[in-house]
Amino acid sequence: MTDTLLGIMHMCIFPGGLFALAIGFLFKGIDRRVEARLQRRVGPPLLQPWIDAAKLLTKETMIPKTACRQAFLLAPVFGFTGMAVCAAFIPIAGVFDGLSNMGDLLVIFYLLPIPAIAIMLGGSASSSPFSAIGFSREMLMMLAYETPLLMILLSVAMLVGKSIAGTWGAEFSLLKIVLWQQENGSLGLNPSMIPAFIAYLIFLPGTMGAIPFDIPEAETEIIEGPLLEYGGPLLALFQITSALKTFVVLGLGVALFFPGVISQWWPINLIWFIVKCLVLMLISLTLVKSATGRFRIDQAFRFYITVPMALALCSLILVWVI
């Protein structure tokens, strides 16, 4: 019983829920600010994502007459729940061990695409032709970036599993992967894992729908795609989901490649974790975003199934050989 309560608390307050939301919104604010500064603009205040969410709560909700009402209303809730649960599985080195320690890497892999699925669900339920185009694009993008992610996770799991078991094996416990790295050095500095790390950096803008890969929500061509018909509190929920997802994918990247700790005291470790996430975001999302335009869907698809795929495969083969 206490375990259940503790689990719910982890999903709602500390690593998932409120904490992840605060970090996610802070990062989104920093992202917009830094992007503006890189383009020599002033940029919005750091708390802008909070203000946007507050604004959306005061707006009226409009549901299209032809929409499938239940699916339209439930899709954002579905995405939000998936991400709040997923955030509780991210271990923060030296602070929090993750909700479960058995095969949680696989659970995260299955929970990660839920926001994209929620966007597809909501988009197709809203019965707008633009949403339908956005739906098909979102689907293509998901297929394109999930495959390299699987290869990246597999190469990390194989390397750690091989080292722990001594023979062939894969370790799907994220906590064990983190602990192994604290003893044997970060995987991001391991020569055979550097291609996988680069592949993960390329995966990030795709999964976050950031600018070179914001094809499903391209506001200038298909006017926000699946999110077209959403407004008010429902759109705020989508933004909250996106903020949680920022925390999850960055936290996963830090846990997979740089989970080092610098002190025995947990607040320092927490700050160190946040700093590492921030650096990861600035490199892979903000810098790329402020300097590029938008790919076409076929270009993005081809890019994802060639470049990050080849890099991740490279790592997998290196793990196999060494």
Added chain:
Amino acid sequence: MSLDTMLKKLSVSSPWLFRINAGSCNGCDVELATTACIPRYDVERFGCKYCGSPRHADIVLITGPLTARMRDRVLRVWHDIPEPKVTVAVGVCPISGGVFREGYSIRGPIDRYIPVDVNVPGCPPRPQAILESVVLARSIWLKKLGLEK
């Protein structure tokens, strides 16, 4: 101060802009685009963002003299924007018809059909004028929310 009032007061700092081209010659549209994009007149510092969907919009910027072909479409899109919304007429065309005034294909001025809150005259208006209109629209939005500034 209640939570509702607090949210409403905050909400004015996040005006999302939506552009409707009602048959404009593109001069004002170019001016709007540069106002947002080029560093000198950064509109994002007020928390603004150009959004693609009318459902997300708070401030509507209408350009062009409202041609016969565009009239029904403009009205349809305008009615799709959730309340509270503020309407800004950018350029002299939506205000009076400009050089197209009394043309056979012109159905403007635009306030025959929808209530316009802010007029920004000019052909095209200066970026500073457009920025001022956004700031003015914010205070009108506050009034519409029932919070007099």
